[in-house]
Structure formats: C-alpha cells, structure tokens
Amino acid sequence: MAESKAFDFVCTELERRTSMTRLEARGTVRIALKDAGLAPDSVRGPEMQVVFQRLMPKELTARGVATSDEICRAIGAAVAALRDDASSETPEAIFGRLAGAKA
Amino acid sequence: MEIAAGLAGLLSVLVSCFVGVRLVLLARRTGHSPELLIGLDLILVGGAWNALIAVGRQATGLPDELRAALVCAGALSAVAGTACLMLFTWQTFRPSRAGALTAIVLGLLLAGLFTAQSITTGWLAFATDERGPWTNASLFTSINYVWACFESMRHASMLSRRVRLGLADPVVADRVRLFATLMATGTLASWMFAGFQAVGIAVGGTTVGLSFGAAVCLFSVALLWLAFMPPASYLESVRRRAVVEA
Numbered sequence: 001m002a003e004s005k006a007f008d009f010v011c012t013e014l015e016r017r018t019s020m021t022r023l024e025a026r027g028t029v030r031i032a033l034k035d036a037g038l039a040p041d042s043v044r045g046p047e048m049q050v051v052f053q054r055l056m057p058k059e060l061t062a063r064g065v066a067t068s069d070e071i072c073r074a075i076g077a078a079v080a081a082l083r084d085d086a087s088s089e090t091p092e093a094i095f096g097r098l099a100g101a102k103a
Numbered sequence: 104m105e106i107a108a109g110l111a112g113l114l115s116v117l118v119s120c121f122v123g124v125r126l127v128l129l130a131r132r133t134g135h136s137p138e139l140l141i142g143l144d145l146i147l148v149g150g151a152w153n154a155l156i157a158v159g160r161q162a163t164g165l166p167d168e169l170r171a172a173l174v175c176a177g178a179l180s181a182v183a184g185t186a187c188l189m190l191f192t193w194q195t196f197r198p199s200r201a202g203a204l205t206a207i208v209l210g211l212l213l214a215g216l217f218t219a220q221s222i223t224t225g226w227l228a229f230a231t232d233e234r235g236p237w238t239n240a241s242l243f244t245s246i247n248y249v250w251a252c253f254e255s256m257r258h259a260s261m262l263s264r265r266v267r268l269g270l271a272d273p274v275v276a277d278r279v280r281l282f283a284t285l286m287a288t289g290t291l292a293s294w295m296f297a298g299f300q301a302v303g304i305a306v307g308g309t310t311v312g313l314s315f316g317a318a319v320c321l322f323s324v325a326l327l328w329l330a331f332m333p334p335a336s337y338l339e340s341v342r343r344r345a346v347v348e349a
Contacts, residue, residue, distance in 0.1 A: 037264030037271075047270055054268055091258050092271060094137045094195050095278045098126065099331050 003040045006048040006079050007033075013075045018065050032059050042090070045082040052076030108313035108320075112153060115320035119149025122331045140191035147184025149323075152177050159230045170230040178226070178237055182217050185247050186210035196254035209250055212243045238300060245293030252290050255283035266345055273345030274338055281330035285323060292319040 007029065014025035032055040033040055038047055052072045060068035126142030155177030159170045193206035216236050220226065224235035259280040265271035295315060299305075304312055329337060 035264065036268055037261035039261070050268055050270055089135075089137075089194075091195050091279065092262065092275050094135070095282070096272065096275045097129065097133060097135070098138060098141070099278060099333055 111317035151180035252286035
C-alpha cells in the first residue's frame with residue numbers, strides 16, 4: 001500500500017536535513033509511527049507533527065543526529081501545513097458514531 | 104440452572120436486538136453502511152440465530168415441520184449476519200482488495216455449511232438430533248470471529264498508543280477495545296461450544312453447557328451495553344483514566 005503524503009514529505013526532509021539515507025530515514029519514521037500507533041499509509045500532517053514533537057527527537061538523537069530538536073521542530077511545523085490526502089473513513093470516525101460520541 | 108441460563112440467553116437476545124435496531128436507525132440518519140452492517144449482525148446473529156435455534160431445538164412439543172423451519176431460519180440468519188460482520192470488518196479495518204476478498208471467502212464459509220445441511224441430512228435432523236454438517240457451525244463461526252477479533256485488537260492497540268500522545272479520543276479507543284473483547288468472547292465461545300459438541304456435551308440440557316452459555320451471554324450483554332450505550336459515569340471514568348495514563 002502506498003504511503004501517505006505526510007510520510008513521504010517528512011522522509012524526504014529528513015534525508016535533506018541529515019546524513020541519513022532514504023532507507024534509514026524511512027525506517028526511523030516507521031519506528032516512531034509504530035510507537036505512536038499510526039500507520040505510514042494513513043498518517044496525516046497534524047498527527048505527524050505530534051510525532052516529530054514528541055517521539056522523533058529521541059529517535060534521531062539515538063542515531064547520532066546533531067541538533068535533532070531543531071530539525072524536528074522545523075519538519076514538524078512544515079508537515080502540519082501539508083494538505084491531507086483525501087482518505088477513506090477511519091475506524092475512529094466509524095466507532096465515534098456508533099454510540100453518538102461525536103455529532 | 105436451566106431457568107437462569109434461559110433468562111441470560113433471553114437478556115442477550117433482547118439487548119442484541121435493541122442495540123442492533125438502534126444502530127440500524129443510526130444508519131438511516133447518517134447514511135453510512137458500517138453502522139447498518141454491525142446493527143444487522145447483532146439483530147441476525149445475537150438475536151434471531153440464538154432465539155430461533157433455541158426454540159427449534161428445545162420446543163419438542165412443536166410440529167416437526169415447524170421445528171425444522173425454525174432452525175433453518177435461524178441458520179439463514181447466522182449466514183446473513185456473519186456476512187454482515189465480515190463486510191463491517193472489511194469496510195472498517197481493512198478497506199482494501201485483500202480485505203474484500205477475505206470478507207467474501209469468510210462470508211461464504213457458513214453459506215456453504217447451510218447449503219450442505221439443506222441438501223444432505225436436512226433441517227429436521229438438526230432440529231431433533233443435532234445431526235448434519237451444520238453441527239460444525241460453531242467452529243466455522245469462530246473462523247469469522249478470529250478475523251474480526253484480530254483486526255479490532257490491532258486497532259485497539261494502535262488507538263491506546265495514540266491516546267497517550269493526545270492523538271485519539273479515549274472514549275472511542277475504549278469502544279474499539281470493548282468491541283475487540285466482544286469479538287474475542289465470540290471466538291472463545293465458538294471454540295468452547297465446538298469442543299463441547301466434539302466430546303458429546305450438549306449446550307442445552309447439561310449443567311456445564313448451560314453454565315458456560317449463561318456466562319457468555321451475560322458477559323456479552325455487559326460489553327454491548329458499555330460499548331454502544333455507555334452510561335455517562337462510565338465515559339467519565341474512561342476519560343479520567345486516560346488523563347492519569349497520559
């Protein structure tokens with residue numbers, strides 16, 4: 001399944017701003033997404049921003065990336081502004097309706 | 104014990120139908136199919152299947168033709184209801200071509216069993232002596248539940264991680280967890296019933312079968328109630344727990 005626009009965007013930015021290869025960048029983001037309970041094919045910009053605020057600095061530091069906080073802040077801000085892919089209905093939206101949790 | 108098990112079964116049938124009708128009415132308002140599919144599954148499997156099979160098998164005073172018609176209608180409800188659950192699982196958790204194929208294949212399992220019973224021993228044999236291919240219905244149903252269980256548990260696990268980061272509503276995450284537990288209960292119960300049948304213990308008429316059946320019914324009712332008609336105090340406790348764990 002194809003990855004989301006937000007996933008591709010942050011991986012490209014990581015490759016550009018660090019010495020990581022394409023494989024390393026994508027693998028690192030995948031690990032952080034798994035920790036966050038998100039999937040590469042459906043993650044959206046605002047969710048990715050939170051991942052870059054809360055989880056990615058630690059992942060990049062562990063991989064010897066200097067100034068990981070600054071890089072994550074910059075990528076997080078940029079990905080939040082990304083327009084979402086038109087995606088199908090999510091399980092959260094469906095289960096949100098089932099007992100009237102959301103209007 | 105028979106009276107207690109009967110009351111537990113009746114409560115399960117009534118709650119399944121009540122929640123199912125609420126979901127079908129919700130689908131009418133929203134125009135979305137997932138709530139329609141899960142509502143129909145609850146009405147057809149939790150309500151009609153259990154009720155029709157129980158009456159057809161145990162009401163020995165009824166004419167044979169009527170008993171055969173009742174268990175046949177119950178089995179047909181199971182086929183249709185289980186197909187609805189498979190379509191719900193596909194649409195909700197795995198909306199891909201592979202998911203659609205899995206839903207179709209699993210949906211056809213019980214349909215095949217229904218056809219086999221109809222053209223071999225017939226439904227009177229099942230109503231009177233529980234004979235024929237349909238005796239494997241519990242085992243086949245468990246295969247359907249396994250998929251729904253796997254997908255819902257995977258999503259429940261993902262959502263619980265999202266809740267910790269403030270990326271998901273704890274109430275919705277809890278609802279998916281309750282649904283996953285309901286599917287796990289269905290899987291376990293189907294295996295147990297199939298095991299009982301394999302060693303010759305009838306679910307109706309034996310203390311072991313009746314006790315287990317009653318426990319499953321009551322546990323399922325509690326899960327249905329908390330998942331689809333949660334009281335405000337329960338939702339508040341879910342939100343409080345999420346704040347503490349965050």
